[in-house]
Amino acid sequence: MKRLIRCLGLLVALTVLTVMVTACGSKPLSSRNVWHTDQQSKTITWGVKADTRLFGLLDTKDGKIKGFEVDLANALTKQMLGKHAKAKFIQVTSSTRMPMLKNGNIDAIMATMTNTPERRKQVDFSNTYFFAGQSLLVKKGSSIKNVKDLNREKGTVLGVVGSDSVENVAKVAPNAKVLQLTDYAQAMTALKSGQGQALTTDNGILYGMSVQNPGYVVTGGTFVSEPYGIAVDKNQQDFVKATNKALKELRANGEYNRLLHKWFHNVKGFDYEEAAKE
Structure with missing residues (x-):
C-alpha cells in the first residue's frame, strides 16, 4: 500500500511538472x-x-x-x-x-x-x-486607356486575391466586372487569354510584367497611391x-x-x- 501511495505521489508530481513546463513553453504569439x-x-x-x-x-x-x-x-x-x-x-x-x-x-x-x-x-x-501607385496593364492597341474606359465599356478587370487593388477599381469604375486570380502569374495568363481587358495592381508590379511581356503596356497613369x-x-x-x-x-x-x-x-x-x- 505504501509503495502504491508513493507511486501515485510520483505520478501526480510528474503530471504537475509537465503541465508547468508546457505552460511555460506555450506563450501566445502576441507576447513574443x-x-x-x-x-x-x-x-x-x-x-x-x-x-x-x-x-x-x-x-x-x-x-x-x-x-x-x-x-x-x-x-x-x-x-x-x-x-x-x-x-x-x-x-x-x-x-x-x-x-x-x-x-x-x-x-x-x-x-x-x-x-x-x-x-x-x-x-x-x-x-x-x-x-507605388495603382495602374492598369493592357494589351498594346487596347481601347482601354484608363480606368474610366473600364467603367464606360463595362469591361472585365483582373486582380489578385488578397490585394486591395480590385476594391480600389470598384470605387472608381463600379460598372466594371471583376475576376480575381490566386497570383499574378495566373492573372497574366487570364489577360493573355482574353478573360479580361485589363489587369490592375501597383505600377511597380505592372512594370515588371510589361518587361516580361513586351506586347503589354502600363497605361492610364496612377489613380490610387500605394x-x-x-x-x-x-x-x-x-x-x-x-x-x-x-x-x-x-x-x-x-x-x-x-x-x-x-x-x-x-x-x-x-x-x-x-x-x-x-
Whole structure:
C-alpha cells in the first residue's frame, strides 16, 4: 500500500511538472518580442513574393528568390543585426502573407504590401520603402486607356486575391466586372487569354510584367497611391523602430538608391524620385 501511495505521489508530481513546463513553453504569439528573438539568433525571417518580377521572383535555375525587396531585406538584416546576420526568406502571396505573419511563420512581410488604414487595424507598418501607385496593364492597341474606359465599356478587370487593388477599381469604375486570380502569374495568363481587358495592381508590379511581356503596356497613369511598408504583427514596436532606423541609414549611405537602380534601370517610364518618396 505504501509503495502504491508513493507511486501515485510520483505520478501526480510528474503530471504537475509537465503541465508547468508546457505552460511555460506555450506563450501566445502576441507576447513574443520578435526583435529580441532575432537579436539572439542573428536571423530575420522575411515573407517575400516569389511571383513578382523586379520585387521577388523565383529563379528556377538556382531555386532562389530574387528582386528589389529580397536585396533590401538582406541589406536591412545586416544593417540591423550586423554583417554576419542572416536573412531567411519564406514565399508568401497576397492572400497568405497576413495569416503567416499572425501564425508566427515569418517575422515581417516585405511583399509589395500597401500601408492602408484597414490593414493597420491588424498589423503595424514601417516607414514607406517604395512609393507605388495603382495602374492598369493592357494589351498594346487596347481601347482601354484608363480606368474610366473600364467603367464606360463595362469591361472585365483582373486582380489578385488578397490585394486591395480590385476594391480600389470598384470605387472608381463600379460598372466594371471583376475576376480575381490566386497570383499574378495566373492573372497574366487570364489577360493573355482574353478573360479580361485589363489587369490592375501597383505600377511597380505592372512594370515588371510589361518587361516580361513586351506586347503589354502600363497605361492610364496612377489613380490610387500605394505606399509599400514592411508589416509586422501588433505590439512589435521594437522591431518597427529598428527597421525604420536601418532603412533611414540605408537611404543615407546610398545603398537604397543603388538597389533601386539595380532593379529598375531598364524599366521604361520608371520614376525614381516618385518611387523613393518616404
